[in-house]
Amino acid sequence: MIKRMRARLFNREKPQPVLGHDIDKPRITPAGWLLIFLWLGVPAMLIGGLIDLAIQLATGRCLGVWCLF
Numbered sequence: 001m002i003k004r005m006r007a008r009l010f011n012r013e014k015p016q017p018v019l020g021h022d023i024d025k026p027r028i029t030p031a032g033w034l035l036i037f038l039w040l041g042v043p044a045m046l047i048g049g050l051i052d053l054a055i056q057l058a059t060g061r062c063l064g065v066w067c068l069f
Contacts, residue, residue, distance in 0.1 A: 015023055028036075052064030
């Protein structure tokens, strides 16, 4: 099963014309980049902010981004 998956992922053929049109290889669109940012970036920033807040409450020292303002 893993061999089939590896072959499918890494042994790509040249894209074939569709109805006489050459179609580019798949790529991430701007909407895709936005979704990646929302699903990965925002939760990571929230977790980091909560860790900074916990350190500030525990030690009294401000380590977060809000210390710059």
